[in-house]
Amino acid sequence: MVDVQPAPVIDIAVSDAGIRFRRNRRGRRSFKDLFAGRDRRSRPDEFWALRGVTFTVRQGESIGVVGRNGQGKSTLLKLVAGVMIADEGAVDVTGGVAPLIEITGGFVDDLSVRDNVYLTAGLHGMTKRMIDERFDEMIAFAEIGDFLDTPYKHLSSGMKVRIAFSVISSLDEPIVLVDEVLAVGDKVFREKCYRRIEEMKAAGRTLFFVSHNERDLRRFCDRGLYLDKGALVLDGPIDDVVDRYNDEHGIKK
Amino acid sequence: MTSYGDERPQWTPASRYRHALRLLTRRDLRVRYSTSVLGYFWSILDPLLMSAIYWFVFTQVFHRNADLEPYIVVLLTALLPWMWFTGAISDCTRAFLREAKLIRSTKIPRSIWVNRLVLSKGIEFLASLPVLALFAIFSGATVGPGLLLFPLAIVLQCVLTVGIGLIVAPLVVFFRDLERAVKLILRLAFYASPIVYGISDLSANYRSILSFNPLTGIFSLYRAGFFPEELDWFAVGMSALISVALLGIGVFVFSRLVRNVLKEI
Ligand SMILES: Nc1ncnc2c1ncn2[C@@H]1O[C@H](COP(=O)(O)OP(=O)(O)OP(=O)(O)O)[C@@H](O)[C@H]1O
Ligand SMILES: [Mg+2]
Numbered sequence: 001m002v003d004v005q006p007a008p009v010i011d012i013a014v015s016d017a018g019i020r021f022r023r024n025r026r027g028r029r030s031f032k033d034l035f036a037g038r039d040r041r042s043r044p045d046e047f048w049a050l051r052g053v054t055f056t057v058r059q060g061e062s063i064g065v066v067g068r069n070g071q072g073k074s075t076l077l078k079l080v081a082g083v084m085i086a087d088e089g090a091v092d093v094t095g096g097v098a099p100l101i102e103i104t105g106g107f108v109d110d111l112s113v114r115d116n117v118y119l120t121a122g123l124h125g126m127t128k129r130m131i132d133e134r135f136d137e138m139i140a141f142a143e144i145g146d147f148l149d150t151p152y153k154h155l156s157s158g159m160k161v162r163i164a165f166s167v168i169s170s171l172d173e174p175i176v177l178v179d180e181v182l183a184v185g186d187k188v189f190r191e192k193c194y195r196r197i198e199e200m201k202a203a204g205r206t207l208f209f210v211s212h213n214e215r216d217l218r219r220f221c222d223r224g225l226y227l228d229k230g231a232l233v234l235d236g237p238i239d240d241v242v243d244r245y246n247d248e249h250g251i252k253k
Numbered sequence: 254m255t256s257y258g259d260e261r262p263q264w265t266p267a268s269r270y271r272h273a274l275r276l277l278t279r280r281d282l283r284v285r286y287s288t289s290v291l292g293y294f295w296s297i298l299d300p301l302l303m304s305a306i307y308w309f310v311f312t313q314v315f316h317r318n319a320d321l322e323p324y325i326v327v328l329l330t331a332l333l334p335w336m337w338f339t340g341a342i343s344d345c346t347r348a349f350l351r352e353a354k355l356i357r358s359t360k361i362p363r364s365i366w367v368n369r370l371v372l373s374k375g376i377e378f379l380a381s382l383p384v385l386a387l388f389a390i391f392s393g394a395t396v397g398p399g400l401l402l403f404p405l406a407i408v409l410q411c412v413l414t415v416g417i418g419l420i421v422a423p424l425v426v427f428f429r430d431l432e433r434a435v436k437l438i439l440r441l442a443f444y445a446s447p448i449v450y451g452i453s454d455l456s457a458n459y460r461s462i463l464s465f466n467p468l469t470g471i472f473s474l475y476r477a478g479f480f481p482e483e484l485d486w487f488a489v490g491m492s493a494l495i496s497v498a499l500l501g502i503g504v505f506v507f508s509r510l511v512r513n514v515l516k517e518i
Contacts, residue, residue, distance in 0.1 A: 021516055022516075034509070034510060035506075035509050035510075083356075083358065083359070083515065084516065085511070087512070097360075103358065104354075105354040105355050105357055105358030105359070106354075106355045108284060111283065111284060115280075119276055119280055122272065123273055123276055123277075123355075123361065125264060125269065125272075127272075
């Protein structure tokens with residue numbers, strides 16, 4: 001390895017981003033609204049899940065997103081992952097993203113674990129040769145070597161998450177998004193995942209981390225974003241952000 | 254953990270798209286055939302059974318008096334592509350709903366959810382062509398140079414099917430009733446297209462009305478190899494025009510709706 005100090009590269013630039021959702025799914029929907037462009041007026045049955053959010057992330061930073069339930073954390077990650085599109089502003093992401101969001105989404109119940117690994121890793125941009133190379137490592141990490149030819153639907157829910165985490169976290173993309181996926185899985189496996197996330201962080205990946213667990217946030221993140229009612233109310237060192245969150249919601253140490 | 258270093262694949266948007274398309278198509282085939290023994294035969298059994306029924310009804314029961322012979326080839330030349338068309342469009346009504354979980358977790362260009370359906374039904378169509386060849390040989394059909402128009406028909410049908418799919422797929426997410434409506438319209442379209450009959454069987458009046466159905470021109474191309482009198486360049490021209498227009502509308506509708514589709518699923 002050549003030891004050069006790279007200039008800070010902007011990985012993620014979010015400027016004045018906003019996205020709105022319909023509150024009432026049953027409400028009537030007119031053709032006119034559907035086809036209206038991105039800058040149409042907001043309707044009464046809609047609300048902004050995120051609005052006016054602006055920040056940039058440099059390569060290698062690790063960011064924790066804090067906020068109460070329903071304040072827009074997952075939505076922000078989806079915008080960065082590109083699985084949702086902002087209604088306002090811009091979200092620019094340079095480089096690939098390994099989205100540990102709804103990780104089991106790509107897995108097909110009726111296919112075997114082996115087929116599923118090839119499918120999911122392939123859809124996330126790995127070539128067959130890369131998967132071949134990594135296959136044993138992925139299976140070993142998930143510790144499900146005996147179930148390679150079992151249909152995915154017959155795995156236990158913890159095992160499903162394990163193999164999914166193992167595949168997506170092997171993607172080797174420069175940006176990693178983690179949205180509370182570690183809640184499932186037993187303690188030993190969770191610790192293994194944490195170590196992997198730390199390795200990724202040490203390898204210089206950009207990390208975006210959503211969690212309600214204060215210890216995890218302080219462990220993995222340097223910087224924090226505090227979301228409240230869809231607005232970014234504080235962007236600073238993680239300790240400040242977590243302290244402010246605790247203050248505002250009356251949590252004593 | 255190891256790193257791939259220099260061997261990271263250099264994806265261009267197009268190669269990434271093709272890669273995903275291939276994976277999804279292979280997934281569909283694998284899912285379909287992993288649980289069934291007869292696999293491939295099911296996909297040709299359906300049009301074969303339909304052909305047999307129509308053949309029986311129109312030649313044995315009703316004694317059709319038309320010039321196009323052999324009738325079984327008349328049927329198959331349009332029924333097989335019809336299966337492709339109707340299969341792809343009715344699958345498109347569930348394109349987003351069925352794959353919601355996967356769509357929520359990857360950012361592959363969303364048009365893939367329509368294109369993959371057209372592609373996998375198209376592959377089934379190609380795989381069923383040997384059946385047409387067998388029947389053509391054993392029923393003593395004559396083959397002419399019009400057979401060279403077959404690829405043109407396939408291209409036109411791709412354009413038409415993708416165009417309609419791009420319109421239908423996102424709209425169904427917001428208007429679920431459309432799913433049933435599309436099924437109904439497809440059933441109607443079956444009789445409003447030259448499938449159980451040929452355009453040369455029709456009076457000039459009906460024939461010109463039917464030319465405005467884009468499937469008329471497409472089926473006329475498929476049949477041209479066996480029945481030169483079925484080739485109608487006016488219908489083909491209309492079909493090309495309408496198909497391209499529908500594709501344009503489809504691209505517009507799709508790009509406008511996709512943002513809301515992602516929120517809704
Ligand atoms: N697809 C959607 N359609 C409609 N509303 C949505 C959609 N996704 C999210 N919302 C709404 O947007 C708001 C923010 O949701 P989000 O999932 O981002 O919250 P969160 O901060 O991740 O919460 P949690 O801590 O519970 O995970 C919520 O009010 C939610 O109901
Ligand atoms: Mg969330």
